[in-house]
Amino acid sequence: MKIGKALTIAGSDSGGGAGIQADIKTFQELGVYGMSAITAVTAQNTLGVQGVYPMSVEAVARQLDSIGTDLRPDALKTGMLFSGELIKAVAGKVKQYGWQHLVVDPVMVAKGGSQLLKAEAVDTMISHLIPLATVVTPNIPEAEALTGIRISSRLDKMKAARAICQMGARYAVIKGGHEEGDERQAVDLFSDGEWYEEYAGPRIDTRHTHGTGCTFSAAIAAELAQGKPIREAVRIAKAYIQAAISHSLHIGGGSGPTNHWAYRLEEREPVHE
């Protein structure tokens, strides 16, 4: 049997709920071999981000060379990239090694408000990375920052998705976790820029959502690494994050992490709420 291999290029979360740690856990749970290139180390827990320590361009490039000259990922995702110079380095390596099936999670701000991408780096993300993406997965504030479109309706989400596809991405998913006004459902809008499809699930009333976006994009990458078509990958990722939030972990004093092994438990024996 072919072994699917997935790579995450992202920041480390010492608290284990987001970033590289969330991605590797997700890869493992979904049955692919996980690899990582660390762009920044964060001192972080459920209460917030206490420190951000970016890696040098050289350190990131060398990690990607080590992977590119030996292991060959079947799919990859990016998360926290911190600066324009790191975005350019990552985009250059993706092109150099011809890596396909790139999921770009345009991480900008942590849920507690800490900046994980310099504001001036947004333009570099648009010009250098998004054109290489199979799919871009912004939350609503990130979609607004990328497109300049203020999102307060389904139509606005459609416009933002189209704008991201016009930047050169094959597909966009505008995630609905931050959407105001729908207390019953969390609805993600998927598009290729021309047609649209919604992936909806019951909205769970919890503050323990640390790492939801990282986990969702990692799950898409894991499924792409196993050769799934994009819509199937997004459908599975939505089910995976739904389970992970339904059984999120009440650990630490703040916003707790999602439960990366919940999907596996639900598959074995349905958990009744």
Ligand SMILES: Nc1ncnc2c1ncn2[C@@H]1O[C@H](COP(=O)(O)OP(=O)(O)O)[C@@H](O)[C@H]1O
């Ligand atoms: N309270 C919630 N209940 C159910 N699903 C949620 C909830 N919050 C977020 N999600 C889902 O989690 C995924 C990540 O969304 P979101 O929280 O918007 O991203 P981010 O972590 O990047 O801010 C999406 O699939 C979204 O629909």
Ligand SMILES: Cc1ncc(COP(=O)(O)O)c(N)n1
């Ligand atoms: C290192 C790192 N990367 C990303 C996030 C975003 O987390 P979320 O998935 O909750 O938006 C984070 N808090 N820390």
